[in-house]
Amino acid sequence: MHPSMIVVRKASAEERLPLYRMLELYQHDLSDIWDQDLDVHGEYGYSLDRFWHDTDCHAFVALVDGKYAGFALVDTAVKVGPAGFWMDQFFVLKKYRRSGVGRELATQVFAALPGKWEVGQMTENAAAQAFWRGVIKDYTRGDYWERRLTDGWWQGVVQGLEVKPIA
Incomplete structure (x- = not known):
């Protein structure tokens, strides 16, 4: 599938x-590696409150031809090093994977928030x-770092980069 218009x-x-x-779908997709259980309502129940009440948190959506993707x-507030931004959660519906939607979403989010970044997996x-x-x-044209962390609050792979403001 090649989307015609990504917003x-x-x-x-x-x-x-x-x-x-979409967060519920995301958590289901990761349920084989992310140890979570459903609550009494049959939901994973990820809280989004901080993304509407905290100016340090940002929520973005991607749409393809007007449909959520x-x-x-x-x-x-969350990071493993001195970075300013942490990619807290990132998801593309299976229908739109490997079609450029994820890449477009990532690059537009980076461009919207210049500064130091960390992205963990x-x-x-x-x-x-x-x-x-x-x-x-x-x-970044190859100008980034990557580490595998084995202790601390985050255990996994982390990439760090700096996004320059668009002149």
């Missing part, structure tokens, strides 16, 4: 429910590691 924008308050529902959640998520290595390598 990436900051999520509005009206998009909170679609974003929440994915999201990116960015936080500045779970050790078991080889597909995410390959995706982010490719996107970040291309976006």
